[in-house]
Amino acid sequence: MNIQESIISDIFKDISFSQEEIVKIENKFEKLVLKKKDVLLKTGNTVRHQYYISSGCLRTYFVDNSGKEHTVQFAIKDWWISDYTAFFTTSKAVMTIDCIQDASVYKVSKMDMESLYIEIPQVETFFRKKMEFAFASFQKRIIGNLSQSTKDKYTSFINTYPNIEQSVKNYHIASYLGVTTETLSRIRKEISQK
Amino acid sequence: MNIQESIISDIFKDISFSQEEIVKIENKFEKLVLKKKDVLLKTGNTVRHQYYISSGCLRTYFVDNSGKEHTVQFAIKDWWISDYTAFFTTSKAVMTIDCIQDASVYKVSKMDMESLYIEIPQVETFFRKKMEFAFASFQKRIIGNLSQSTKDKYTSFINTYPNIEQSVKNYHIASYLGVTTETLSRIRKEISQK
DNA sequence: CGCGACGTTGATTTGCCTCAACGATTGTGG
DNA sequence: CCACAATCGTTGAGGCAAATCAACGTCGCG
Numbered sequence: 075m076n077i078q079e080s081i082i083s084d085i086f087k088d089i090s091f092s093q094e095e096i097v098k099i100e101n102k103f104e105k106l107v108l109k110k111k112d113v114l115l116k117t118g119n120t121v122r123h124q125y126y127i128s129s130g131c132l133r134t135y136f137v138d139n140s141g142k143e144h145t146v147q148f149a150i151k152d153w154w155i156s157d158y159t160a161f162f163t164t165s166k167a168v169m170t171i172d173c174i175q176d177a178s179v180y181k182v183s184k185m186d187m188e189s190l191y192i193e194i195p196q197v198e199t200f201f202r203k204k205m206e207f208a209f210a211s212f213q214k215r216i217i218g219n220l221s222q223s224t225k226d227k228y229t230s231f232i233n234t235y236p237n238i239e240q241s242v243k244n245y246h247i248a249s250y251l252g253v254t255t256e257t258l259s260r261i262r263k264e265i266s267q268k
Numbered sequence: 269m270n271i272q273e274s275i276i277s278d279i280f281k282d283i284s285f286s287q288e289e290i291v292k293i294e295n296k297f298e299k300l301v302l303k304k305k306d307v308l309l310k311t312g313n314t315v316r317h318q319y320y321i322s323s324g325c326l327r328t329y330f331v332d333n334s335g336k337e338h339t340v341q342f343a344i345k346d347w348w349i350s351d352y353t354a355f356f357t358t359s360k361a362v363m364t365i366d367c368i369q370d371a372s373v374y375k376v377s378k379m380d381m382e383s384l385y386i387e388i389p390q391v392e393t394f395f396r397k398k399m400e401f402a403f404a405s406f407q408k409r410i411i412g413n414l415s416q417s418t419k420d421k422y423t424s425f426i427n428t429y430p431n432i433e434q435s436v437k438n439y440h441i442a443s444y445l446g447v448t449t450e451t452l453s454r455i456r457k458e459i460s461q462k
Numbered sequence: 463c464g465c466g467a468c469g470t471t472g473a474t475t476t477g478c479c480t481c482a483a484c485g486a487t488t489g490t491g492g
Numbered sequence: 493c494c495a496c497a498a499t500c501g502t503t504g505a506g507g508c509a510a511a512t513c514a515a516c517g518t519c520g521c522g
Contacts, residue, residue, distance in 0.1 A: 220446045
């Protein structure tokens with residue numbers, strides 16, 4: 075399969091474009107191949123890009139004052155990833171993104187996104203909807219954080235990301251749920267005993 | 269001030285439209301006047317609208333299995349409110365929205381939004397950006413929830429919503445922060461003693 | 463004025479964190 | 493391919509922050 079073809083068929087699979095539009099889009103995306111532990115985005119760097127995951131797994135995390143890591147997002151195939159707070163305003167990242175399973179991603183700059191929005195309104199509609207979906211899932215996460223016990227959060231997580239458990243370490247899950255590895259370990263034990 | 273004029277000047281203050289576009293927009297918005305304790309959206313109802321707050325204060329909350337309320341969002345002037353998870357998919361609300369300070373809002377349906385997006389691309393751009401901003405602030409809230417102590421969450425809240433304290437009860441703030449009213453009371457005491 | 467809603471304070475319980483030690487698993491170099 | 497080290501996960505003991513339960517002060521509205 076041609077790399078460029080796969081941008082259109084992977085990312086924009088439900089939209090039909092003219093040949094001219096396809097060329098415009100293809101020219102703005104760049105393919106990156108990542109190995110486990112590669113860092114895609116570092117705290118303090120100006121964020122000019124977002125990334126589409128074609129395969130593999132990445133995570134966004136935040137390091138607090140006491141040095142603790144807090145996982146904000148996992149991204150697998152068909153998800154987009156960036157430090158969006160910084161991306162939208164082209165400011166400096168407070169988060170770090172690294173690769174936790176060998177991955178292939180498409181990179182696109184904010185500037186190029188914006189010219190695509192103007193040139194091809196369908197692209198803007200597509201990303202508006204993506205954004206709506208992402209917003210809704212963050213809202214669900216906030217509800218879950220407020221109303222669920224740690225055990226329920228863990229089982230919800232497993233249900234939401236059913237295939238992710240092979241890729242991520244338990245301490246990543248713990249830092250996503252907001253508990254220590256020890257607590258997660260005890261919860262896993264408790265669940266397996268039933 | 270004419271009600272219809274204020275839709276354009278309130279909501280879309282940074283965009284210039286043609287006279288024809290203004291008419292199209294105006295026809296799709298409906299003004300509602302709300303009194304304290306009025307319910308704008310009820311759990312279980314199909315969500316077909318979103319609302320722009322022109323004045324006053326509303327809150328979105330979720331009631332869990334044990335009957336506890338969890339505040340997901342406060343909305344004051346210039347904010348939009350709805351159960352967005354349900355709004356985007358035109359499905360049933362899991363949340364309730366009520367008025368906590370006499371308010372005036374503009375109501376618009378999802379269907380009308382979508383025709384506006386097609387007829388006036390500037391409107392789609394405007395809402396895409398709104399969405400990006402909202403997404404970013406939810407992401408910040410998740411980071412805060414994961415990394416801050418309850419006391420820090422409270423002071424962040426007070427800084428983020430500096431003028432809201434007159435409108436909202438402490439037990440609303442507690443349910444937003446994810447603590448009991450007793451805990452919030454003790455934290456407020458501790459802060460005031462310094 | 464009186465009642466209900468709201469906020470505060472105290473005593474006790476509980477879930478999670480911290481610190482510490484020890485298995486298990488994974489990865490790497492000889 | 494094995495041996496060993498590093499990383500990761502588990503278990504235990506003790507402490508702390510917040511929840512729970514209960515009682516009482518205070519404010520605002522009808």
